[in-house]
Amino acid sequence: MKISYNWLQDYVRIKIPAESLAERLTMAGLEVKDCQKVGDDSVLDIEITSNRPDCLSHIGIAREAAAVTGSKLKAQSSKLKAQSSKNTVPIKINIEDKNDCPLYTARIIQGLKVGLSPDWLKRRLEAIGLRSVNNIVDITNFVLLDNGQPTHAFDLDKIAARQGGQKQELEIIVRRAKQGEKIITIDGINRELSSEVLVIADKLGPIAIAGVIGGKDTEVDSSTKAVLLESAYFSPKTVRRSRQKLGLVTESSYRFERSVHIPTVCSSQLRVEQLLTKICPNANYSKIFQTKSPNNKNSELCLDVDIGYVNNLLGLNLKRNEVISILNKLQIHSKPKGTLKINVTVPDFRPDLKISEDIAEEIARIYGYDNIKFSLPVISSAARVNADSVCKDAAKIIKRILCASGFSEVISYSLVSKDKTLILENKAQAIAIANPLSKEQEFLRPDLIAGLLDIAKHNFNHGQEEVNIFEISPQFRREDNVVKERLCLGLLACGRRINDWFRQAAVKQKIQVCFFDVKGALESTFDSLGIIDKISFKRLDSNIFVPGQAATVCMDDVAIGFLGAVKESLLRDYGIRRNNIFLSMLDLESILPAVNLKKTYKKFSAFPGMSRDISFVIAENFTVKGIENSISQKGIATLEKISLFDEYKDASIPKGFRSLSFSFDFRAKERTLKEEEVTAAVGAIKNLLKEKFSVTFR
Amino acid sequence: MSNIDLNQVKLAANTEIDNTSSLKELGDLRIKYLARKGIIAGLFDNINKVEATSRPECGKQLNALKQEVTEKINQKALQLETTQTQDAGAIDITADGILPILGKEHVLHRLIEDACEIFTNLGFEIVTGPEVETEFNNFTGLNIPLEHPSRDTFDTFYIEASKSNQKLLLRSHTSPVQIRVMKTRKPPLAVVVPGRVYRPDAVDASHSFMFHQIEGFCVDKNIRFSDLKGVLNLFLKNLFGEDIKMRFRPHFFPFTEPSAEVDISCIICKGRGCSVCGRKGWLEILGAGMIHPNVFKNVGYEARRYTGFAFGMGVERIAMLKYGIDDIRLFFENDLRFLKQF
Numbered sequence A: 001m002k003i004s005y006n007w008l009q010d011y012v013r014i015k016i017p018a019e020s021l022a023e024r025l026t027m028a029g030l031e032v033k034d035c036q037k038v039g040d041d042s043v044l045d046i047e048i049t050s051n052r053p054d055c056l057s058h059i060g061i062a063r064e065a066a067a068v069t070g071s072k073l074k075a076q077s078s079k080l081k082a083q084s085s086k087n088t089v090p091i092k093i094n095i096e097d098k099n100d101c102p103l104y105t106a107r108i109i110q111g112l113k114v115g116l117s118p119d120w121l122k123r124r125l126e127a128i129g130l131r132s133v134n135n136i137v138d139i140t141n142f143v144l145l146d147n148g149q150p151t152h153a154f155d156l157d158k159i160a161a162r163q164g165g166q167k168q169e170l171e172i173i174v175r176r177a178k179q180g181e182k183i184i185t186i187d188g189i190n191r192e193l194s195s196e197v198l199v200i201a202d203k204l205g206p207i208a209i210a211g212v213i214g215g216k217d218t219e220v221d222s223s224t225k226a227v228l229l230e231s232a233y234f235s236p237k238t239v240r241r242s243r244q245k246l247g248l249v250t251e252s253s254y255r256f257e258r259s260v261h262i263p264t265v266c267s268s269q270l271r272v273e274q275l276l277t278k279i280c281p282n283a284n285y286s287k288i289f290q291t292k293s294p295n296n297k298n299s300e301l302c303l304d305v306d307i308g309y310v311n312n313l314l315g316l317n318l319k320r321n322e323v324i325s326i327l328n329k330l331q332i333h334s335k336p337k338g339t340l341k342i343n344v345t346v347p348d349f350r351p352d353l354k355i356s357e358d359i360a361e362e363i364a365r366i367y368g369y370d371n372i373k374f375s376l377p378v379i380s381s382a383a384r385v386n387a388d389s390v391c392k393d394a395a396k397i398i399k400r401i402l403c404a405s406g407f408s409e410v411i412s413y414s415l416v417s418k419d420k421t422l423i424l425e426n427k428a429q430a431i432a433i434a435n436p437l438s439k440e441q442e443f444l445r446p447d448l449i450a451g452l453l454d455i456a457k458h459n460f461n462h463g464q465e466e467v468n469i470f471e472i473s474p475q476f477r478r479e480d481n482v483v484k485e486r487l488c489l490g491l492l493a494c495g496r497r498i499n500d501w502f503r504q505a506a507v508k509q510k511i512q513v514c515f516f517d518v519k520g521a522l523e524s525t526f527d528s529l530g531i532i533d534k535i536s537f538k539r540l541d542s543n544i545f546v547p548g549q550a551a552t553v554c555m556d557d558v559a560i561g562f563l564g565a566v567k568e569s570l571l572r573d574y575g576i577r578r579n580n581i582f583l584s585m586l587d588l589e590s591i592l593p594a595v596n597l598k599k600t601y602k603k604f605s606a607f608p609g610m611s612r613d614i615s616f617v618i619a620e621n622f623t624v625k626g627i628e629n630s631i632s633q634k635g636i637a638t639l640e641k642i643s644l645f646d647e648y649k650d651a652s653i654p655k656g657f658r659s660l661s662f663s664f665d666f667r668a669k670e671r672t673l674k675e676e677e678v679t680a681a682v683g684a685i686k687n688l689l690k691e692k693f694s695v696t697f698r
Numbered sequence B: 001m002s003n004i005d006l007n008q009v010k011l012a013a014n015t016e017i018d019n020t021s022s023l024k025e026l027g028d029l030r031i032k033y034l035a036r037k038g039i040i041a042g043l044f045d046n047i048n049k050v051e052a053t054s055r056p057e058c059g060k061q062l063n064a065l066k067q068e069v070t071e072k073i074n075q076k077a078l079q080l081e082t083t084q085t086q087d088a089g090a091i092d093i094t095a096d097g098i099l100p101i102l103g104k105e106h107v108l109h110r111l112i113e114d115a116c117e118i119f120t121n122l123g124f125e126i127v128t129g130p131e132v133e134t135e136f137n138n139f140t141g142l143n144i145p146l147e148h149p150s151r152d153t154f155d156t157f158y159i160e161a162s163k164s165n166q167k168l169l170l171r172s173h174t175s176p177v178q179i180r181v182m183k184t185r186k187p188p189l190a191v192v193v194p195g196r197v198y199r200p201d202a203v204d205a206s207h208s209f210m211f212h213q214i215e216g217f218c219v220d221k222n223i224r225f226s227d228l229k230g231v232l233n234l235f236l237k238n239l240f241g242e243d244i245k246m247r248f249r250p251h252f253f254p255f256t257e258p259s260a261e262v263d264i265s266c267i268i269c270k271g272r273g274c275s276v277c278g279r280k281g282w283l284e285i286l287g288a289g290m291i292h293p294n295v296f297k298n299v300g301y302e303a304r305r306y307t308g309f310a311f312g313m314g315v316e317r318i319a320m321l322k323y324g325i326d327d328i329r330l331f332f333e334n335d336l337r338f339l340k341q342f
């Protein structure tokens, strides 16, 4: 809200310059975002938090300014009194629901002459950036900015004209709009209303949207001679719904939504009269018609506040008298109660103060937050439960291994467009956003695939050849009508395996990443998580992968993820013009319970080992894993490791067969191996290969 | 085997060694003569063909030969190493080293980890919570009324309702985890909560509908506002450096009372005023306060038995300030040229 420094001086004598005042207000919780000189005045742009509707006025800010500068508020001329005159037309106020409008006041002012505002009024409004319209409108605007109460002037003759000139009795109805009812508001917009919107109506229909904006056909203009002046309290919730429905925030709605001050509702009628008297001396005023005041519940609240509790909460050591004098500065009066407490009377303009903690904040902000010293809490060891530490450690390990394997971590948006959920086989699992911002963000992602492919595409389009990335994020699916959020790992690999100019120059080609790079990265990860022994890979046929180049990852034979070479058609759908892109996803929530990070040192043999290679031609339907398992199961105690080192097929090998070469490492724990026993072991392996797999040795 | 055999080998070896001009060739000679299956080893293998009486003498000579050739090769190697500057096998050592391909952790996660570590060193534990939340945990439990202007800063994505149950939403802050933790545990609590949050903001250089927060809270008997100041002062100095200044301004949050906004002196202009800090010299960095008694009531804690503080901050904003990043979209575009810088 914009506040004029000179205007404040009407209420409080401020001896410090505007910039210093701005600084002090900021440090007391009224953040001054800007402080500008305007003519001989200064204007402070203050951000007012939603709990302080009392500060949406110059009077309110003046109270704060007095508190932070230690000045006294100027005494205001004694209570305003209505001049109230000859009764004109009686006003019948008809409130449909007291909850929407607990208090409504109206009076008729006649004998007006609409014209230019006096200079002082123009200056005030223009200083804070408002354009002067005419004396009547300017006065209602002035009152709003002065004491925070929105008032509204209807052109009385225009209301009468609506009823065919009938002036006998005026009925003002405050009611919810009927479905489909319409009104043209003063901004010229024809608005269709609904039952959520509260209106001011006459017998014929709405003449204003209560607390938000007036109607065009009862607007004050240069020919206006008489007005009906409204000052009311509209329910904050009701005004909030109205303005949300209409998509319109006005100075009035802003204040009603935050609640106005009931005593000011009534006094504003008099304030307008006071100002108007000087400008339109011939105006005459009807009595003020009003609904029965809500059994003045706005009366003052009394709170008992324990000084010890406040000191403890803040980390201060204030004496009771200091507290009383701090509160006094804010017009919050208090007196000692018992030995340790004070009894605080909360002024009616501070409905935000309800409990001791609210009073503590008032004390702290005037004492100065910056004057409170630093201390450190004593955190009891009982505070640490480490409930999901395995989860965090596991995630850290996964990140460490993958980063070391050359994969960079990415974070992509959780919201995706509908076509990015298509990979999902069961469409009912997709979770839609009820109020999306755009088509691009209509759904919660059901997997991490779309994000990874989009990032790959972005990088390809920007000249990046190697894209090796991973993401650890939740995916969202509806399962059995429940939203399931599961932490997943997604991984994408593409491009050269290693940026090795030296060896690549030797072989005259770039070594591209392949299926086994991705598989290996996953295997190292599983190894570090202590679950490698539970993991197996099974062939997967999927609509997103190249047939025969994909695998299901299983843990204890239960599927926990997949990996494979992405099918070209899917890549084209994403606008990616490259191939050999490998993708993997793992469900971390299934993995986490099995993670075993306990390490125990295992002794290794100090004796030399021996290595033997065996190459053979074998039918293609036998898998490497199957061969390795069979040999392992043979139980050769000295066989330390089996590793595949060559695989090929060419014209010399019959169709349906392939050549495999394995290297076998032998080692004994307690002694040096003898040549003969290794030869015997190799013989046994060869026999097995021959009998079980009918291989031909090469 | 005769002396002649030995002499011939010796002669051939000497000549060959003398004629060598590179270390590589010399290496080949070493293998030729001295390896396990080399010429001299071959001579040793033949020793059993010699008359038994001559064997010891023969062995002696062979050992002498082996010794001589070894020494000759070693000497030549030394000579070549010192004299030879233009070896045919020289490599251009100024050419690029082969960099191991290292992946990088995302800068936001790196920062979150660093920040959380500062708190865990102070005795806090890390807890996380789901991104899909209930209206209660996100709003009502935190003393944010559903129909009130104080909710306006928390515009929220809602999940399209399934047939039954309560309204679900994408959490608009990490504070719901306060409710989750406090509903299931009693103080003492010292918790830090990193996580992703959502607000329907149109995307531009400084707005994102998805971003990250770090939340912290500490609840026990006698936790004070001054403790909050002490913890945050320590945290911010750790994160931004010893020389930054910090200030607390009163503010309003529905879930804390008293509440504060915390500024640090501008790390760009050191408080003199620049475009980043709007010429103020201060940067707003986090929100904090003493947990509102209504929040304690909502999780079932006995009134005023405990006090506690809570704070929350936006990770992207901190990263942008710390690293001079001028566009929030960079974090989610995941351009490798960006990711690899951190």
Ligand SMILES: [Zn+2]
Pocket (backbone or CB within 6 Å): B266, B267, B268, B269, B270, B271, B272, B273, B274, B275, B276, B277, B278, B279, B281, B282
């Ligand atoms: Zn600056």
